[in-house]
Amino acid sequence: MTRFVRWSALGAAAALLMAGCSSGSSDEGGGDKGGGSTSPSGSGLPTSLTSQKPDWSECGATAGAPAPGDDWRCATLKVPLDWSKPGGQTIDLALIRSEATGGDRIGSLLFNFGGPGGSGVDTMPSYGSYVSALHERYDLVSWDPRGVGASEGVRCRTDAEIAAAEQVDATPDTPAEEEAFLKDAADFGAGCEESAGPLLAHVSTQDTARDMDLMRQVLGDTKTHYFGISYGTELGGVYAHLFPENVGRLILDAVVDPAGDTFAHAKNQALGFQRALDNYLESTGEDPAEGTRRITDLLTELDSRPLPASDDRELTQTLALTGIVLPLYSESGWPSLTSALAAAEEGDGSELLALADGYNERDPSGGYGTTTHSQRVISCLDDKQRPTLAETKRLLPEFEEISPVFGPFLGWDTAGWCHDWPVPGQVDTPEVSAPGAAPILVVGNTGDPATPVEGAQRMADELGQGVGVVLTWEGEGHGAYGSGSDCVDSAVNAYLLEGEVPEDGTVCQ
Structure with a gap:
């Protein structure tokens, strides 16, 4: 099970619907060596980087998405492998773009859909219909x-x-299960090190924020206009801290709490998912406390007796919990949760397993996507903390008190996520203060399960007075824009299209 906070709204929605372009990249040891003179722009970067002219060409299909329509073009951007050595080895980033459809173009609007680990190249074309109003005046880029x-x-x-x-x-119950739990975590890290090699130490959020600013220069934009969702809000905050003078119009939607450490993030999510579960149960007419007990009983039973499911597979406790998580990302998924829980209580785990497969990117043939692999290598490089098994076990009662359903899983996750990781983490919490930056619109909604609404205010506070502007929607699901609130959509569009900043503290009902 992965950290739920790292999943974007769109990624979860796509997985619910289940139950582009490729480009070459340099070899690990054979990338462009860069060098040359430095840019006259004052960035201090080699002109071989800042003067790049992307070759926008037809996009192909990828493992995660079919080829998009003719309106989309793909290219690659060379960036330094190690930003402390900008004239050294480079790697290639895959880009996708659709040019503005109308007149009075503002510039490029960069999108990060979350994760970390989500593919913007795969996701951007399908998201284009949600932002057609923005597309008229912006080139959509991811x-x-x-x-x-x-x-x-x-x-x-x-x-x-x-x-x-x-x-x-x-959620190991015995010393043998604890040993297997930690061994699995260590084995995962070893596999990542073997796959990524030197790149493993250069995939942090700070690295990607620096990539974004080079992208801005290459795209010809004076300022960075940006739409970040879920983890994309953390990336946006880090970018604003590193380059406050280059901040244009930034939207941060479904906001990660930048002040939370490893344990705080896990507790935030236990609170958020329990809150969403309570709202779901109330919508069905069931008392939330009673419904929580019913689901907890089901999970307890599955811990020792997995349920039979389709294709001769079994629904384990962990897979069941994952299947419960997915439909809580969007109110539109609630009916599927009702059906899957009822089937499980009747002895058939197939529906919950199908939901878990959607979350885990498992296709019918048994192939898996790699979003969670990228997710883990990025977050474990970002996060400096490495909680021990003993530290986690001491805090488990607190997690269980917050949420009997999600607390135990999220508590144990703190010990296993980056256990015995091959490279050290960088920071306890991300630095997002951005004095002097233009106003940044920070959007949260009260029913968000993965990034609870409290994180939006904390992000605004950390960005600084006069920079972070909070807009709150009293709604359900992970992410507010495009989720059914005309109030939210109008405010975001006015900000991005006209530069109109709403009053701090505005609430959309």
């Missing part, structure tokens, strides 16, 4: 961040190894 998809994407395990790991108990 990319696969370093370590993701076609940008030196990391694969840490084979499909068979992933399937085997799904059988590891994510």
Whole structure:
């Protein structure tokens, strides 16, 4: 089970619907050596980087998405492998773009859909219909961040190894299960190191934020206009801290709490998912406390007696919990949760397993996507903390008190996620203060399960007075824009298209 906070709204929606372009990248040891004179722009970067002219050409299909329509073009961007050595080895990032459809063009609007580990190249074309109003005046641009998809994407395990790991108990009850839990975590890290090599130490959020500013220069934009969702809000905050003078119009939607450490993030998510579960149960007419007990009983039973499911597979406790998580990302998924829980209580785990497969990117043939691989290598390089088993076990009662359903899983995850990781983490919490930056619109919604609404205010506080502007929607699901609120959509569009900043603290009902 992975950290739920790292999943974007669109990624979860796509997975619910289940239950582009490729480009070459340099070899690990054979990338462009860069060098040459430095840019006259004052960036201090070699002109071989800042003067790049992307070769926008027809996009092909990828492992994650079919070829997009003719309106989309793909290219590659060379960036330094190691930003402390900008004239050294480079890697290639995969980009996708659709030019503005109308007149009075503002510039490029960069999108990051979350994860970390989500492919912008795969996701951007399908998201285009949500932002057609923005497309009139912006070139829509996204990319696969370093370590993701076609940008030196990391694969840490084979499909068979992933399937085997799904059988590891994510809430171990015995010393033997604890040993297997930690061994699985260490094995995953070793596989990532073998796959990524030197790249493993250069896939941080700070690295990607620096890539973004080079992207701005190459695209010909004076300022960076940006739409970040979920983890993309953390990336946006880090970018604003590093380059406050280059901040244009930035939207941060479904906001990660930048002040939270490893334990705080896990507790935030336990709170958020329990809150979403309570709202779901109330919508069905069931008392949330009683419904929570019913689901907890089901999970407890599955811990020792997995349910039979389709294709001769079994629904384990961990897979059931994953299947419950997915439909909580969007209110439109609630009916599927009702059906899947009812089937499981009747002895058939197939529906919950199908939901878990959607979350885990498992296709009908047993192949798995690699979003969670990239997710883990990025977050474990970002996160400096490495909680021990003893530290986690001491805090488990607190997690269980917050949420009997999600607390145990998220608590144990703190010990296993980056256990015995091959490279050290960088920071306890990301630095997002951005004094002098233009106003940044920070959007949260009260029913968000993965990034609870409290994170939006904390992000605004960390960005600084006069920079972070909070807009709150009293709604459900992960992410507010495009989720059914005319109030939110109008405010975001006015900000991005006209530069109109709403009053701080505005609430959309």
